[in-house]
Amino acid sequence: MTPRLELKNINKRxxxxxxxxxxxxxxxxxxxxxxxxxxxxxxxxxxxxIYGAIEADxxxxxxxxxxxxxxxxxxxxxxxxEMVYQHFALFESVSxxxxxxxxxxxxxxxxxxxxxxxxxxxxxxxxxDPKRIVHDLSVGERQxxxxxxxxxxxxxxxxxxxxTSVLTPQAVEKLFETLRQLAAEGCSILYISxxxxxxxxxxxxxxxxxxxxxxxxxxxxxxxxxxxxxMMVGSELPKTSHPPATPSSxxxxxxxxLTAEVAEGFGVSLRDVSLSVRAGEIVGIAxxxxxxxxxxxxxxxxxxxxxxADTVRLLGQPAGHLDPARRRQRGLAFVPEERLGRGAVPxxxxxxxxxxxxxxxxxxxxxxxxxxxxxxxxDHVIRRFSVKARNAQSVAQSLSGGNLQKFIVGREIELEPxxxxxxxxxxGVDVGAAAFIRQTLIDISRQGTAxxxxxxxxxxxxxxxxxLVVMCAGLVSRPLETAETNREEVGxxxxxxDKTTQSRKEVDLALHD
Amino acid sequence: MRFTxxxxxxxxxxxxxxxxxxxxxxxLFVGSILFLALGHDPLRAFHAFFIxxxxxxxxxxxxxxxxxxxxxxxxxxxxxxxxxxxxxxAEGQLIMGAIAASGIGLFWPNPxxxxxxxxxxxxxxxxxxxxxxxxxxxxxxxxxxxILVTLMxxxxxxxxxxxxxxxxxxxxxxxxxxxxxxxxxxxxxEPFDYAYRLTPAIFIxxxxxxxxxxxxxxxxxxxxxxxxxxxxxxxxxxxFRESSAIWVGLLAGGGAAGIAGMAEAAGPLGQLSSTIxxxxxxxxxxxxxxxxxxxxxxxxxxxxxxxxxxxxxxVQITLGMPSxxxxxxxxxLLFFLLAADFFIFYRLRRLKEAV
Numbered sequence: 001m002t003p004r005l006e007l008k009n010i011n012k013r014x015x016x017x018x019x020x021x022x023x024x025x026x027x028x029x030x031x032x033x034x035x036x037x038x039x040x041x042x043x044x045x046x047x048x049x050i051y052g053a054i055e056a057d058x059x060x061x062x063x064x065x066x067x068x069x070x071x072x073x074x075x076x077x078x079x080x081x082e083m084v085y086q087h088f089a090l091f092e093s094v095s096x097x098x099x100x101x102x103x104x105x106x107x108x109x110x111x112x113x114x115x116x117x118x119x120x121x122x123x124x125x126x127x128x129d130p131k132r133i134v135h136d137l138s139v140g141e142r143q144x145x146x147x148x149x150x151x152x153x154x155x156x157x158x159x160x161x162x163x164t165s166v167l168t169p170q171a172v173e174k175l176f177e178t179l180r181q182l183a184a185e186g187c188s189i190l191y192i193s194x195x196x197x198x199x200x201x202x203x204x205x206x207x208x209x210x211x212x213x214x215x216x217x218x219x220x221x222x223x224x225x226x227x228x229x230x231m232m233v234g235s236e237l238p239k240t241s242h243p244p245a246t247p248s249s250x251x252x253x254x255x256x257x258l259t260a261e262v263a264e265g266f267g268v269s270l271r272d273v274s275l276s277v278r279a280g281e282i283v284g285i286a287x288x289x290x291x292x293x294x295x296x297x298x299x300x301x302x303x304x305x306x307x308x309a310d311t312v313r314l315l316g317q318p319a320g321h322l323d324p325a326r327r328r329q330r331g332l333a334f335v336p337e338e339r340l341g342r343g344a345v346p347x348x349x350x351x352x353x354x355x356x357x358x359x360x361x362x363x364x365x366x367x368x369x370x371x372x373x374x375x376x377x378x379d380h381v382i383r384r385f386s387v388k389a390r391n392a393q394s395v396a397q398s399l400s401g402g403n404l405q406k407f408i409v410g411r412e413i414e415l416e417p418x419x420x421x422x423x424x425x426x427x428g429v430d431v432g433a434a435a436f437i438r439q440t441l442i443d444i445s446r447q448g449t450a451x452x453x454x455x456x457x458x459x460x461x462x463x464x465x466x467x468l469v470v471m472c473a474g475l476v477s478r479p480l481e482t483a484e485t486n487r488e489e490v491g492x493x494x495x496x497x498d499k500t501t502q503s504r505k506e507v508d509l510a511l512h513d
Numbered sequence: 514m515r516f517t518x519x520x521x522x523x524x525x526x527x528x529x530x531x532x533x534x535x536x537x538x539x540x541l542f543v544g545s546i547l548f549l550a551l552g553h554d555p556l557r558a559f560h561a562f563f564i565x566x567x568x569x570x571x572x573x574x575x576x577x578x579x580x581x582x583x584x585x586x587x588x589x590x591x592x593x594x595x596x597x598x599x600x601x602x603a604e605g606q607l608i609m610g611a612i613a614a615s616g617i618g619l620f621w622p623n624p625x626x627x628x629x630x631x632x633x634x635x636x637x638x639x640x641x642x643x644x645x646x647x648x649x650x651x652x653x654x655x656x657x658x659x660i661l662v663t664l665m666x667x668x669x670x671x672x673x674x675x676x677x678x679x680x681x682x683x684x685x686x687x688x689x690x691x692x693x694x695x696x697x698x699x700x701x702x703e704p705f706d707y708a709y710r711l712t713p714a715i716f717i718x719x720x721x722x723x724x725x726x727x728x729x730x731x732x733x734x735x736x737x738x739x740x741x742x743x744x745x746x747x748x749x750x751x752x753f754r755e756s757s758a759i760w761v762g763l764l765a766g767g768g769a770a771g772i773a774g775m776a777e778a779a780g781p782l783g784q785l786s787s788t789i790x791x792x793x794x795x796x797x798x799x800x801x802x803x804x805x806x807x808x809x810x811x812x813x814x815x816x817x818x819x820x821x822x823x824x825x826x827x828v829q830i831t832l833g834m835p836s837x838x839x840x841x842x843x844x845x846l847l848f849f850l851l852a853a854d855f856f857i858f859y860r861l862r863r864l865k866e867a868v
Contacts, residue, residue: 303749325752336750345744355736356751364733 002065004029004157004188005050005081010059012045019045020056021213027157032179032189034199034220036232037209043192046209047159050190051083052076064156080156084146084163090134097130100149121148124178147178157188164198176202194232194288194494196225208232229491242442245466251276252450253419254313258299258306258320268292268474270299275469275476277419282441282451283479284465286458287494292474293423293454294337300421300452301334302327315418328357331418335409335425337454339401343408346397350389353396354378354411361415377414378407385410386433402433409437413444420444423454438464458487470494516861525857532853539853540846547841553832561831562824562842574709576819578781582607582773582790584815585718586797588725589769591806593762595729596738597745600763602648602663603770604794605670606641610771611778612674613640615785618700618778619682619693629700633775634717641771642764644670649763653756659763667794678787692786701779714776721769726808738762770794796822803850821846 003026012020019042027033037043048054050061052071061068063079076083090099097114104113114130121128126144134142143163150158160179164172179189179202193199199206203220208231216231253276260270270292277283285293298304299312299320306312306320313319314330322330336342344353354377355363363374378392385406389399396404409425425441426434442464445451455461461468462482470477470493477493545555566572586603593600600606614637621629648662675691684694702712729735741748741758748755773793778785800818804810825839 301750302752323752323754324750325754328752334750338746341744342746342750345740345747347743348740352736355733356740356747359733367733368731369733369736 001028003027003062004031004064005190006062006065007046007050008060008062010046010049010061011057012042012049012054013057018212020049021211023059023209023212023214025207025214025217027188027190029156029188030183030186031205032183032191032203034203034206035190035192035209036196036199036206036228037194041209041232042212043209044161045212047083047161047190047192050076051081051159077153080154081159082150082153082155082157083159083161084143084150085161088142088146090142090145092135093133095131095133096128096137096145099134099145100130100152103149104152116152117148120151124148124151124181126174126178143175147175151182155187157190158182159190159192161192162194163191164193164195172198196228196232196492199228200225225492226488229488232491242439242464243446245281245445247278247281247466248448250278250316251313252279252315253277253300253452255296255300256311256313258296258311260295260299260304260306262295267295270295271474273474273476275479277450277452279418279448279450280445281466282445282453282464284461284468284482285452285454285471285476286456286461286468286490287471288456291471292476293471295474296471296476297334297336297421297423297454301332301336329360332421333357333412333415333417333419334421335412335423337423337427339404339408340397344396344404347395349393349395350382350387350399350407351375351378351392353407354381354392356411358411358415377411381407381410381414384414385436401427406433406437409440413440417449419450419452421452421454425453425455426457426460434460458490461490462487516863518859519862521858521860525860528853528857532857533850536846536849536853539849540842543845543849544842547838547845551834551838553834558828558832558834561828562839563820565831566820566823566827571709572823574711575823576816577715578711579822580815580819581715581718582777582793583797583800583818584812585721585773585776586766586770586793587800587804587811587815588718588721588808589766590797591801591804591808591811592725592728592735592738592765594742594801595735595806596742596758596762598652598742598759598762599660600645600648600663600766601660601798602645602665602667602794603766603797604790604792605663605667606644606767606770607774607777607790607794608667608670608674609644610637610641610774611785611789612670612677612774613637613771614775615693615696615778616682618696619785621700624697625699627699629697630702630779633700633779634772637771637775637778638768639771641767641769641774643767644771645763645767646760649760652763653759659759663763674785674789675787678785682785684784690786693784695784696779701783702776710781712776712780714780717772717776721772722808722812725811729806729808734761770797791822799847803847805854817846 006026008024010020010023023046035043035046045054049056052073052075055071061071068075068079091102097110097117100117101108101110101113117128117130121144126147128141128144128148134145137145163175183189191199191203199220205217206220206228207217208215208228210232218228218231255273255275258270258273262269268291273296275283287293299306302322302324305323309318309321311320314327314332319327319330340346345356351371351374354374355369358374358377361377363370363377375392381387382389382392387407387410388403399407405427409422412420422441425437438460441451441453453461453465465482468480468482468485468490470490472494480489541559544559548555548558567576586607590600590603614633617633617636618629621632644666645663647666648659651657651662652659678691678693682693684692687694702714704710704712729739737748737753738758738761740751741753741755774789777789782789796818800811800814803814803817804812821843825836825843828834828839829836
């Protein structure tokens with residue numbers, strides 16, 4: 001049988017990153033095929049290449065045995081490839097059928113289309129009222145609209161990008177039934193996820209990606225979660241060579257029962273989060289991003305103010321009510337995930353960006369800027385962290401992501417903080433510099449700084465952290481001693497397989513629906 | 514052949530210098546076509562537009578007289594604009610400043626007091642700030658849109674002015690014209706020379722330009738505002754308060770506009786009338802942007818706009834062109850200036866045909 005879709009040696013690189021490294025895979029008609037990998041493994045890039053939204057640097061795509069020579073989304077749709085994005089593209093102020101009509105080619109008759117939508121949605125067991133305004137629909141219903149929109153095109157291959165990340169368990173079950181029905185009718189399904197359990201439940205085969213390359217193709221139904229997790233997060237042994245921690249007895253950064261409800265679709269609600277970091281140790285937060293890390297970090301940095309001051313404690317004092325400036329005054333420093341626009345002002349020079357958080361270190365006198373001091377500080381950071389920039393006058397946005405990251409990490413470390421929060425410390429940074437940043441983090445922790453690291457890279461966390469917690473769906477796991485745990489345990493916690501948290505999650509989500 | 518617009522990796526220094534030259538050349542070119550089509554000699558028209566207005570002492574005096582409030586207000590507004598605080602109601606703040614200053618000038622018990630001018634200056638500034646303080650309070654507390662509030666308050670201010678000059682403050686000896694009595698001499702700036710209208714009030718503008726440069730380029734507060742405008746999330750990350758940017762941004766513009774209103778009343782006008790400003794508050798927005806929100810750029814922008822206003826009057830008088838033509842020419846020049854600026858940060862790239 002000819003595969004529905006076949007990829008041969010797909011390569012795609014972005015400056016400094018290989019997003020897809022020589023990827024080949026094939027999907028048969030009627031097959032439900034999983035693409036499994038951590039965030040940043042290259043899944044989304046690959047899907048966009050298949051859909052034609054971006055172009056591969058090299059490689060070939062065959063559809064039903066025919067080489068696809070020119071590719072773009074319009075051609076995809078001619079070929080019968082449809083994609084449901086992770087983030088929906090619906091107009092909220094108009095009705096379901098009008099939204100669907102917008103995506104149709106040529107003329108349409110709203111009345112007939114309504115009937116078609118109704119019939120189709122009934123047939124696949126996902127009822128949608130075509131007349132309702134999208135604004136009033138729940139997230140699950142919106143996804144149905146997206147899927148119905150694709151199904152109207154009578155697709156031969158349906159791509160779903162992390163479709164369950166916004167769904168309740170009940171909605172997931174319904175979605176799976178629909179997908180199985182579709183597959184039984186001959187439609188191939190490419191299912192992108194990092195959730196092992198779902199993939200085992202739904203898919204026949206799974207292609208596992210790590211760092212942009214295929215690490216294996218497995219039979220999803222017979223391979224154990226442990227094995228899949230290992231393929232996904234990698235099994236190289238950590239290069240831990242850091243001196244033992246001598247942490248303080250009292251925590252210097254503490255979160256106590258932080259709960260923060262967020263309206264659905266506006267982020268992840270934090271649920272009774274507690275954790276503590278002592279002076280002299282590095283604590284890592286593992287987890288696939290989008291599970292509440294960003295929200296938690298912004299409560300810690302002060303960009304979001306907590307309702308109760310006591311839920312965040314800094315150096316033994318309640319700090320949840322303090323703004324970022326006051327927290328910094330008390331000795332907090334923070335490297336955010338986004339470098340441009342948050343950690344640095346894109347249009348300002350490095351020297352000016354040094355002032356952003358370094359202004360307490362003598363760069364401001366009598367309300368006036370001391371540009372010389374700022375330049376000295378910036379030059380020092382540039383030298384110590386080997387930032388590749390012409391000089392301190394270079395504009396932040398002219399630097400590569402990795403180099404700007406080095407500058408921001410360096411700037412925050414040079415502030416000699418008592419507590420350092422770091423999000424994704426080595427994202428996009430080359431191997432050598434990443435090692436240096438990790439070593440520096442270990443060094444300052446051994447000098448008495450409390451360091452909290454959020455990272456998607458398990459290898460990195462295992463290499464530098466003394467303790468780990470795992471975040472999943474707004475919940476934080478119990479702390480694990482890095483020396484006493486392993487990737488498998490963490491990997492399972494990351495995908496929500498831990499029995500205790502899983503049952504709680506289900507209860508909460510069920511109440512939600 | 515297809516083209517795409519892409520951001521330059523770094524702003525082009527060549528284009529930064531060439532942009533005004535290119536804009537001027539294009540304006541002269543398109544303007545010539547326009548004048549030829551209307552049956553005028555382009556050379557004469559341009560002479561009347563750009564040379565004639567400033568070839569006399571009086572012309573120069575008028576140029577500075579009109580540029581002064583434009584530059585003063587633009588300096589204040591630019592501080593807000595740099596922080597993404599959009600005060601477009603400087604016209605109303607100018608009117609309130611003029612009203613408050615004139616009120617002091619007209620009704621102060623001792624009309625010969627040397628304190629009169631300083632008091633009027635203060636009153637004008639505070640009234641402008643108060644009028645801008647309303648949208649600042651509403652935005653900081655209730656997140657209202659300051660664009661709408663400042664604009665609407667402009668109409669309120671104009672109506673207050675109209676009520677005053679038609680009603681309680683109308684000059685009883687003024688043949689029913691909607692204007693107040695003349696301000697006493699001690700409440701007015703004395704011109705440098707009675708042959709011309711320019712007064713030492715221009716020094717206020719000079720001081721404002723220097724203050725604006727110091728504030729934006731040297732002060733920490735100015736730095737915070739710049740960060741807040743260029744990258745709001747970075748400002749939040751660093752802990753710079755948005756509300757202080759809103760207050761400073763609006764009060765700076767309001768204060769400057771209020772002072773400009775005071776200087777108009779106490780300068781060339783000498784009284785309050787229903788048409789206190791020919792739209793300086795709105796024109797200053799353009800000046801701020803021509804000057805790229807930079808103190809010295811604003812000086813050039815103010816002089817340019819002032820020249821365009823004067824030139825427009827000259828061609829109407831000497832060549833009998835309709836006023837619409839002068840506004841078209843002003844529009845063409847501003848368009849090309851801003852369009853040329855675009856290429857400092859962006860460039861056109863030819864797309865290779867996909868294979």
